[in-house]
Amino acid sequence: MIGAALICWSCDLELANQVAAIRMKKMAERIWVETLGCPKNQVDSDKLGFRANRAGYLPAAEPQQADLIVVNTCAFIESAREESISTILEMADLKKTGGRLVVTGCMAERYQAELATELPEVDVVVGFGGDFLVSQTSVASGFVGQTSVAIGSKPAKTAFHSGTTFALPEMDLLNLARARSDSPWAYLKVAEGCDRRCGFCAIPSFRGKQRSRRIEEILAEAATLDVKELVLVAQDLASYGRDIYGRPRLVELIELLRRQVDWVRLLYIYPSELKPELIESIVATGVPYFDLSLQHVSRPLVKRMRRFGSGELFLKRVAEIRKLEPDATLRSSFIIGYPGETEQDHRALLDFLEEAQLDWVGLFAYSREDGTFSANLDGDVDSELAMQRLREASELQDQITRRRRDSQVGRELDVLVDSVGVARSYMEAPEIDGIIKVGADLRVGGFQRVRVTSSTGPDLTAEPCELGV
Numbered sequence: 001m002i003g004a005a006l007i008c009w010s011c012d013l014e015l016a017n018q019v020a021a022i023r024m025k026k027m028a029e030r031i032w033v034e035t036l037g038c039p040k041n042q043v044d045s046d047k048l049g050f051r052a053n054r055a056g057y058l059p060a061a062e063p064q065q066a067d068l069i070v071v072n073t074c075a076f077i078e079s080a081r082e083e084s085i086s087t088i089l090e091m092a093d094l095k096k097t098g099g100r101l102v103v104t105g106c107m108a109e110r111y112q113a114e115l116a117t118e119l120p121e122v123d124v125v126v127g128f129g130g131d132f133l134v135s136q137t138s139v140a141s142g143f144v145g146q147t148s149v150a151i152g153s154k155p156a157k158t159a160f161h162s163g164t165t166f167a168l169p170e171m172d173l174l175n176l177a178r179a180r181s182d183s184p185w186a187y188l189k190v191a192e193g194c195d196r197r198c199g200f201c202a203i204p205s206f207r208g209k210q211r212s213r214r215i216e217e218i219l220a221e222a223a224t225l226d227v228k229e230l231v232l233v234a235q236d237l238a239s240y241g242r243d244i245y246g247r248p249r250l251v252e253l254i255e256l257l258r259r260q261v262d263w264v265r266l267l268y269i270y271p272s273e274l275k276p277e278l279i280e281s282i283v284a285t286g287v288p289y290f291d292l293s294l295q296h297v298s299r300p301l302v303k304r305m306r307r308f309g310s311g312e313l314f315l316k317r318v319a320e321i322r323k324l325e326p327d328a329t330l331r332s333s334f335i336i337g338y339p340g341e342t343e344q345d346h347r348a349l350l351d352f353l354e355e356a357q358l359d360w361v362g363l364f365a366y367s368r369e370d371g372t373f374s375a376n377l378d379g380d381v382d383s384e385l386a387m388q389r390l391r392e393a394s395e396l397q398d399q400i401t402r403r404r405r406d407s408q409v410g411r412e413l414d415v416l417v418d419s420v421g422v423a424r425s426y427m428e429a430p431e432i433d434g435i436i437k438v439g440a441d442l443r444v445g446g447f448q449r450v451r452v453t454s455s456t457g458p459d460l461t462a463e464p465c466e467l468g469v
Contacts (some may be wrong), residue, residue, distance in 0.1 A: 020031075031057040032066035034091060035128075037074025037082050039233045040269065041105060043189040044128075045072045047176035055133045063094045070132075072109035077202070077367035081107060085119075092121035100124070102132050110206040114215075121455050127206075130168040174213060184416055184445040185229035185263075185430050190218055192252065194235035196241070196270070197374040198295075199306040200335060200366065203235055210236060210243050211407070215253055222260050226443065228416055229263035229287075231430065237266055238273030248273065251281045256382055258285060262447070263416065263431060267291045272308040274317055279324060287426040288328040290321055295335050297352040298345035305338060306373055311352045318356050329427040333362035335395060337386025340379035341366075346389050353397055359404050361397045405434065405455045412451050412465055417442045422431055423450070423462070436457030 031052045035045040048070060049059070060066035073084035084107045095101050102125040103115060109127030116125045127345045128131050174192045192214040194204045202322060212234075222230055232253075234240060241249030250266075257264050264285045269278075269292050296302050297311030321328050334347060334349060353361065365386050368375055408427075415423035415436055423436045443447050450462035 007076075028056055028058045029067035030060035030065055031068045031070065032060040032063040033070045033072060034087060035072045036043060036087060037072075037076065037080060037106065039187040039231065040189055040192075040235070041072050041074060043178075043187050043233070044105070044173055044354055045070075047178050048072070050179040051171075052133055053179070058132075063091055066095060066099060068100050068102065070104060071094055073103060073105035075105075075107035075110045075206070077364070077369070079367070088115075088122065089241045092119075092309055095121075100125065104128070104130070104132070106203075106206060121418055125421035126168060129170045129173045131171045132168060134257050141420060148199070152397040167407055173331065174211065175217055178224060181225045181227045184227055185231060185420055186225045186227045187233050188218065188222060188225070188230045189213075190232050190240050191234035191235065191243075195239070196236060197306060197373065199304065199377070200295075200338065200369065202369040205371050207235060209241060210234075212241050212244050215241075215243065215249065216258065218253065218255060219260065222257055227261060228447070229265060229430075230261050231265045231267060232257075233267050235268070238269050238278065251277055254281050254285060261428070263287045265289055265426075267429065267432075268293050270308070271314060271317065276320070279321055283321075283325045285326070288321075288325040289429065290328060291330070291331045291429070292317070292387065294332045296345070297351060298339075298341075298348040300337060300422055301341055302343045304374075304377070305335075307315070309352065311348055314352070315356060318358075329360070330356070330358045330432070331360035331362075331429070333364065334393070335364055336390040337365050337381040337383070339366070339381065340406050341381050341386075341389075346393075350393060350396060353393065353400065357400055357404065358397070359401060359427065361401070363393050363397070363448055365390055401458060402455075405458060405460060408452045408460055409455055410452060412449060412461070415448055415450050415462065416449060417444050417446055419444055423448065437461045439464065 031049065033045045033049050035042050052068070053059070057068065063069050070086070071088050071091055073088070075084065088101075088103055090313060092101055097173040101121065103119070103122050103125045104127065108115060108125050112127055115122065124132055133441060174189065191210055193208040193210045194212045197204060209321050238250055239248055240253060241247065254264055254266075266282060266288045266289070269290065271292055271294060274290075274292065292314070293304060294309065295307060297314060299310035302309055318330060321330065336346075342411055365383075366381070413425040413436075415425045415438065417423045417438065418430065421438060421440045423438045423442070424430060425436060428434055429438065434457070436450070436452070438448070443463065449465040451465050452460050452462045454461045
């Protein structure tokens, strides 16, 4: 009888714990994080979401269900700011009664007071690192968040609410903890900020100088993510480590990460830093993917952009890469319509694209940014002319990309299956380039040897050669 009583008591205790857990789950507030902009912003959102989870928030299935909506904004160019504002207003419309809306990220850091004034729908506007998850009762009437412990000891991160300025504890966003990835790949931010002063770019004015993470912190986060592929990102990736170690240590970091994951991919390499040692290191990863930040090729215009290089030098770099690895994939981006751009400059870009035969290219119309060197330059390019030049370059590059994708038909490749029916090889960066369509029976998260059977625009279709691993 005593044994039976103990069993019943145990059952009652287990039931009580289940009831308490369900009750707490129903009481917990829910959060929705909307991310705009680049992969670096996505990393920030992942960390904010995980921090919120640890503070007691549960993820919302949709923004309408959230007690707290966070919009992580982008402010790189005018179109990005327009998208950020439209998204903020959309989230404000979806905010449920009693819900709160926080705006953070690049646009909030750059235009805090203006956003707070012009968007009364927003409850709090806070830049990078402001811990908006702490209890707000004493500093922002009407905005009460879950109580959490601030990371770090910096006490004064300015935020705005209903025309009132107040201070929030500051957290180290760059080094916040992060949850295990729910995808076979993940972005890994290794540094924040930039020491360069490119003529068109306002990022250093609100992201600050480069601040690299220590190698041991990066390796620890990589282990936590538990993925097959890491995609390294930073504003100036090739300069990683110079600020804290006295010299760039990207090559060393790559070698260490290769011991933890199958694939290491790099995004955003400034061309002056693409030295033979780095080229060899990238090729040795088994992911010979070179994302080169060129922006233009006309020597006078590149100089006017306050950047390094020329078309001749860039073609030499491309040749060096392909000599070492003929099947290397190359990506770059270019700005069309920078002040002073002539027809001769534009022709130089078209000639470069034809000769370089890059696999992937992003083309962007110039956006005048307050506080940048180019904001005060003469020689404005008419917007219609700039768009005409952009279309001309896009049409040329689309043909090149199509031919290079067509040339893959019949080739055997190792691919990583990202999701049901969708895979990538070393040639495709996630969320940026084309994909490889595969059978729905291939295991998500596994590698598979496939043979490319067809090409449609930027995408390939493939079938398995053997059982995946």
